[in-house]
Amino acid sequence: MSTLYLYNSYNRQKEEFVPITPGHVGLYVCGPTVSGESHLGHARPYITFDVVNRYLQHLGYKVRYVRNITDAGHFEEEGREAEDKVAKKALLEMLEPMELVHKYTSLYHWGMRKFNNLEPSIEPTATGHIIEQINMIEDIIAKGFAYEVNGSVYFDVKKYAAQYPYGKLSGRVIDDLLETTRELEGQEEKRDRADFALWKKAPPEHIMRWKSPWGEGFPGWHIECSAMSSKYLGQRFDIHGGGMDLQFPHHESEIAQSTIAHGCAPVNYWIHNNMITIDGKKMGKAYNNVIKLTELFSGDHPMLEQAYHPMVIRFYILQTHYRSTLDFSNDALKASEKALRRLWEAYEVLQKLPLTDNASASDAELEQKILDFCQACADDMNDDFNTAKVIANLFELAPVINGIKGGQIRADAISQSAQQLMLDTFHTYLESILGLQPLQQNDDSKLDSVLQLVIEMRREARARKDYAASDKIRDMLAAAGIQLKDEKDGAVSYSID
RNA sequence: GGUAUCGUGGCCGAGUGGCUAGGCUCAGCUCUGCAAAAGCUGCUACAGCGGUUCGAAUCCGCUCGAUACCUCCA
Incomplete structure (x- = not known):
C-alpha cells in the first residue's frame, strides 16, 4: 500500500496517514442542513470527500463513510432568538417540518447522483438520534463540564479550556473568546460568552421539540455530529471532513464535547475544504450570491451565461486543489467544459485504439514520458489529494493518444505495456478515482x-x-448540435453537444 | 479590533529553493476539397520593497491589496 500524506488542519501540516485499524478507515463528513436547496458552494465538500472516499478505497482500505443529514435545524447560538431553521422555513412554506426535510433531502440526493458521488455507508439524521444526543449531554453534565439553566444546557468552555487546548483547531485564542465585548440578548443564561448550547429549551411556538431530562426542547448545533460519529465510527476515528467555515465553532465544539464525554479527542485527521467564491466573495446565503444546483444545471440564473453539466462542475472543482479558494466565473466553467470534453475524447480514442503488439518501444523518450506521467498520478494523489496535478498528467498523455491515432506518432513508437498502462491509468484515475463520466451517453x-x-x-x-x-x-x-469529424483515414465520427 | 489564509502570464489555475506544470483563449504551420477535429510551434509570469542564499514564485521581514473565521454557514 503506497503512503498517503494529507494535510491535517489540527496540526497545520501534512502528515502520513496511518489508520487506527489497519486496512480500515472511518470517515465522517458534515452533511447539509436540509432546510433549503443545495447550491454550488455545497457541491465542493461532497465532491472533494467523494474523491477522498474513492481514493482510500482505491488504496485498498475498507472505508466506512458517514455523512449526516441535519434535519433538526440549527438555532441562533447566541440566543438572540432561539430559531430553528427547519421549523422557520416549514412555517414559511406551509409545510410540515418533515415534509420540508423530505423535499430538500430528495433534492440533495438528486444533486449528489448528478455529480456521480458514491453514496455514504451511513447517512444518519439528527432527528433519528435524539436519544444518543441526550445521553451524551447527560454524560457531559455528570462529568461536570455542562450546566443547566431554565431548561437549557450549556457547555462550560472556560472550565474545559483550563485543561484542554480549546481553540487549537481553529487557531482561536481562548482569552479573546472569553472576553465579553458585546452585549447580546439571551446571553445572561450562559455563565460565559464562549459557552455553547448542548440543549435548548423550546419556546411554546416552537414546532420541533423533544422530551428531555431538562424539559421539552431540541438539541444544540454541535452535539449531533459528536453523537452520530461516535456511534458509527467509535469514540476515536480516522478522518473528519467538512468546509473550512465549520472549523469554528462547530468542529472546535465537537472536539470539546467528545473529549469530555469519551475521555479522548475524537479525530486523528481533520480535513477542511476551502470555499467557492463569486466575485471574490464567499458564496453563501448571507451574501445573497448563491447559485443553486438546479439553476446551475439548467442555466436559469441571471449570472449564468449557459447551463453547465454536472460533470463540468465536478471537473472544475477537481481542477483546483481542495484547500484553495475557487472563484466562480462563466469563463472558468466554459474553459472546464472544453477541457473535460477534450480529455474525455482522448480517453475514448485510447479505448478504441487497437493494442499494439510491440514488445519494445522505438521511441524510448516517449515511452519514458508515458511511464513517468502515469506514475505521477499515484504520487500526486498521495500528496494531499492533488487532483489538479492528476488532471494535468492526464492532459500530458492526450497528445500522445491523439498523435498515435492521427499518425503523427509512429505505431511502433511505444510498447504494448505502455499503451496498456495509459489505458489503466485513465480508467483508474479519470473514472474510478476522480469519478468523472462522459458528458453525453451515446x-x-x-x-x-x-x-x-x-x-x-x-x-x-x-x-x-x-x-x-x-x-x-x-x-x-x-x-443541431452534432459535430462531424473527418478522420485522416477517411472515417467519420461525430460528437453531440 | 483579534486570528488565519492568500496575492502566479489575456483568463482559470498547479507549484518540492535551481529543470517548460496543465487547461482555456490568441497567432502561425501541418493535415483537409473547404472547415472542424487532431498534431506541431509561439506567448516564461510569479503584488511591491528589502534580506538570507552560489541561486527564490518557493525561506525571512516590512508595505500594499484581497478574502475567511470571530453570529448561521459547505
Whole structure:
C-alpha cells in the first residue's frame, strides 16, 4: 500500500496517514442542513470527500463513510432568538417540518447522483438520534463540564479550556473568546460568552421539540455530529471532513464535547475544504450570491451565461486543489467544459485504439514520458489529494493518444505495456478515482443508425465532389448540435453537444 | 479590533529553493476539397520593497491589496 500524506488542519501540516485499524478507515463528513436547496458552494465538500472516499478505497482500505443529514435545524447560538431553521422555513412554506426535510433531502440526493458521488455507508439524521444526543449531554453534565439553566444546557468552555487546548483547531485564542465585548440578548443564561448550547429549551411556538431530562426542547448545533460519529465510527476515528467555515465553532465544539464525554479527542485527521467564491466573495446565503444546483444545471440564473453539466462542475472543482479558494466565473466553467470534453475524447480514442503488439518501444523518450506521467498520478494523489496535478498528467498523455491515432506518432513508437498502462491509468484515475463520466451517453442506437445513414450520404456526395451537398449536411448537423469529424483515414465520427 | 489564509502570464489555475506544470483563449504551420477535429510551434509570469542564499514564485521581514473565521454557514 503506497503512503498517503494529507494535510491535517489540527496540526497545520501534512502528515502520513496511518489508520487506527489497519486496512480500515472511518470517515465522517458534515452533511447539509436540509432546510433549503443545495447550491454550488455545497457541491465542493461532497465532491472533494467523494474523491477522498474513492481514493482510500482505491488504496485498498475498507472505508466506512458517514455523512449526516441535519434535519433538526440549527438555532441562533447566541440566543438572540432561539430559531430553528427547519421549523422557520416549514412555517414559511406551509409545510410540515418533515415534509420540508423530505423535499430538500430528495433534492440533495438528486444533486449528489448528478455529480456521480458514491453514496455514504451511513447517512444518519439528527432527528433519528435524539436519544444518543441526550445521553451524551447527560454524560457531559455528570462529568461536570455542562450546566443547566431554565431548561437549557450549556457547555462550560472556560472550565474545559483550563485543561484542554480549546481553540487549537481553529487557531482561536481562548482569552479573546472569553472576553465579553458585546452585549447580546439571551446571553445572561450562559455563565460565559464562549459557552455553547448542548440543549435548548423550546419556546411554546416552537414546532420541533423533544422530551428531555431538562424539559421539552431540541438539541444544540454541535452535539449531533459528536453523537452520530461516535456511534458509527467509535469514540476515536480516522478522518473528519467538512468546509473550512465549520472549523469554528462547530468542529472546535465537537472536539470539546467528545473529549469530555469519551475521555479522548475524537479525530486523528481533520480535513477542511476551502470555499467557492463569486466575485471574490464567499458564496453563501448571507451574501445573497448563491447559485443553486438546479439553476446551475439548467442555466436559469441571471449570472449564468449557459447551463453547465454536472460533470463540468465536478471537473472544475477537481481542477483546483481542495484547500484553495475557487472563484466562480462563466469563463472558468466554459474553459472546464472544453477541457473535460477534450480529455474525455482522448480517453475514448485510447479505448478504441487497437493494442499494439510491440514488445519494445522505438521511441524510448516517449515511452519514458508515458511511464513517468502515469506514475505521477499515484504520487500526486498521495500528496494531499492533488487532483489538479492528476488532471494535468492526464492532459500530458492526450497528445500522445491523439498523435498515435492521427499518425503523427509512429505505431511502433511505444510498447504494448505502455499503451496498456495509459489505458489503466485513465480508467483508474479519470473514472474510478476522480469519478468523472462522459458528458453525453451515446446509448441511443436509433439515433446512431440515423447518423450513420447521414454520414454515408455525405460520403457519397463527397465522392462525386458535390461539396455543396456535403457541406449542407455538415452545417445542418452542426446547427443541431452534432459535430462531424473527418478522420485522416477517411472515417467519420461525430460528437453531440 | 483579534486570528488565519492568500496575492502566479489575456483568463482559470498547479507549484518540492535551481529543470517548460496543465487547461482555456490568441497567432502561425501541418493535415483537409473547404472547415472542424487532431498534431506541431509561439506567448516564461510569479503584488511591491528589502534580506538570507552560489541561486527564490518557493525561506525571512516590512508595505500594499484581497478574502475567511470571530453570529448561521459547505
